[in-house]
Amino acid sequence: MRVSLAQWLELSDFDVTVYADARDALGDMTSDFAGVVLTDVKMPKMDGISFTKSVLATDGDIPVILMTGHGDVPMAVEAMKSGAYDFVEKPFEPKDIVESLERAIEKRRLVIENRQLRRQIAHRGSLDGRLIGNSKQMYALKEEIANIAATEVPVLISGETGTGKELVARAIHDLSDRRDEKFVAVNCAAIPESTAESELFGHEKGAFTGAAGQRIGWIEHAIKGTLFLDEISSMPLALQAKLLRVIEQREVVRVGSNSPVKVDFRLICATNENLTDAVSARQFREDLMFRINTFELAITPLRDRTDDIALLFDIFAERAAERFERPYDRPAPSLIGQLKKHEWPGNVRELKNLAERYVLLVGSPEDRFQRLFKGGFDLAEPVATALALADQVKHFEERLIRDALDRHDGNVKSVMEELDIPRRTLNEKMKKLNIRRDKIV
Numbered sequence: 001m002r003v004s005l006a007q008w009l010e011l012s013d014f015d016v017t018v019y020a021d022a023r024d025a026l027g028d029m030t031s032d033f034a035g036v037v038l039t040d041v042k043m044p045k046m047d048g049i050s051f052t053k054s055v056l057a058t059d060g061d062i063p064v065i066l067m068t069g070h071g072d073v074p075m076a077v078e079a080m081k082s083g084a085y086d087f088v089e090k091p092f093e094p095k096d097i098v099e100s101l102e103r104a105i106e107k108r109r110l111v112i113e114n115r116q117l118r119r120q121i122a123h124r125g126s127l128d129g130r131l132i133g134n135s136k137q138m139y140a141l142k143e144e145i146a147n148i149a150a151t152e153v154p155v156l157i158s159g160e161t162g163t164g165k166e167l168v169a170r171a172i173h174d175l176s177d178r179r180d181e182k183f184v185a186v187n188c189a190a191i192p193e194s195t196a197e198s199e200l201f202g203h204e205k206g207a208f209t210g211a212a213g214q215r216i217g218w219i220e221h222a223i224k225g226t227l228f229l230d231e232i233s234s235m236p237l238a239l240q241a242k243l244l245r246v247i248e249q250r251e252v253v254r255v256g257s258n259s260p261v262k263v264d265f266r267l268i269c270a271t272n273e274n275l276t277d278a279v280s281a282r283q284f285r286e287d288l289m290f291r292i293n294t295f296e297l298a299i300t301p302l303r304d305r306t307d308d309i310a311l312l313f314d315i316f317a318e319r320a321a322e323r324f325e326r327p328y329d330r331p332a333p334s335l336i337g338q339l340k341k342h343e344w345p346g347n348v349r350e351l352k353n354l355a356e357r358y359v360l361l362v363g364s365p366e367d368r369f370q371r372l373f374k375g376g377f378d379l380a381e382p383v384a385t386a387l388a389l390a391d392q393v394k395h396f397e398e399r400l401i402r403d404a405l406d407r408h409d410g411n412v413k414s415v416m417e418e419l420d421i422p423r424r425t426l427n428e429k430m431k432k433l434n435i436r437r438d439k440i441v
């Protein structure tokens with residue numbers, strides 16, 4: 001019956017795995033099992049009811065359909081109460097079971113999809129604390145990170161200096177299933193060409209003059225974890241060929257050795273140069289580029305997402321004030337608004353540095369800004385007062401709401417009570433200020 005039912009189901013386009021022993025099937029059950037279990041009740045070794053219970057203990061949302069003999073119906077009903085999805089009474093026509101299977105598979109698909117979404121939302125939330133910025137570019141970037149972190153695909157992060165490439169690489173690692181393993185960061189521009197090979201790939205004792213002992217390379221250090229190759233375009237061509245081999249074969253051969261070592265790592269690379277240009281200039285291997293850029297995250301320079309500047313300045317200054325135990329005189333929004341005119345060649349790193357220096361200086365905010373920009377700062381520019389006030393109010397409101405949501409773990413009701421505003425007003429304000437509850441939760 002097992003064999004003929006399997007054939008019938010395969011003809012109806014189901015992907016079927018048959019087991020003669022329920023215990024073998026249990027060994028293959030995981031919480032991300034994407035299918036449905038169809039089982040008899042009376043079976044040798046392990047009966048269908050205990051099997052159902054064990055499957056549901058693995059994941060209570062796996063649909064289990066029982067095939068029951070004539071007198072077993074009360075038992076099947078009992079099983080349904082403890083979480084089985086459905087039962088069919090024997091004898092039955094195979095087609096009778098198809099509909100139930102299809103419904104169960106669809107339900108399972110929705111459960112899995114839902115879990116993935118939840119995981120993404122949770123990731124988004126934790127990303128907001130690390131990657132500051134609400135501009136649409138930052139928002140999209142965070143969405144992409146949450147989306148690909150849990151996958152194993154190699155990621156290439158591109159962006160100018162100081163845009164946060166390393167920060168993004170670490171965020172991907174911390175949101176991936178490798179989060180408890182090592183994150184090994186190697187700056188390809190900082191290792192001298194003469195030792196780069198043995199630093200990356202390792203060497204055996206006596207491999208070359210001066211190789212007194214064995215050395216485990218960075219790639220082997222990253223086993224099970226994430227290998228972050230920063231400034232990948234600076235890697236010498238000879239090493240690029242060797243790296244390509246490691247990525248393709250998933251094994252590394254230490255200098256002076258003949259036996260390869262299996263390596264399993266997630267690869268993240270970063271570059272502040274355009275790799276395609278480097279390929280055209282014959283400084284970078286095209287085949288390697290295609291291996292590492294399966295997924296590319298391009299970080300927008302700060303001058304092209306000026307919406308992030310005020311928030312970044314504010315948070316950096318606030319943190320610096322806490323660290324240096326200084327008061328933080330928040331500059332007026334009109335003053336911060338002036339920061340948008342700067343080019344920010346050093347991007348976020350430059351802004352962070354400036355915010356810290358601001359906190360350490362004394363004098364009025366205007367004075368300090370003048371000094372930070374060595375007088376090259378245009379404060380004479382008239383700023384519409386009404387706009388500045390509106391900006392100021394908006395900013396203040398945003399902080400109050402965010403703080404309250406934070407304190408109440410995203411519980412809107414408690415926030416309404418604390419701020420004494422009706423739900424609709426709060427919803428409208430959150431929408432207007434682009435505050436999302438799920439991000440805070």
Ligand SMILES: Nc1ncnc2c1ncn2[C@@H]1O[C@H](COP(=O)(O)OP(=O)(O)OP(=O)(O)O)[C@@H](O)[C@H]1O
Nearest residue numbers: 130131132160161162163164165166167272348349
């Ligand atoms: N969105 C952001 N939110 C908070 N901090 C940020 C953000 N972007 C960058 N930073 C901070 O700016 C500094 C520079 O970031 P990071 O070192 O990741 O840049 P990078 O792109 O690797 O630069 P480089 O190319 O010079 O190595 C770090 O202190 C980082 O924490």
Ligand SMILES: [Mg+2]
Nearest residue numbers: 165166230270
């Ligand atoms: Mg960097």
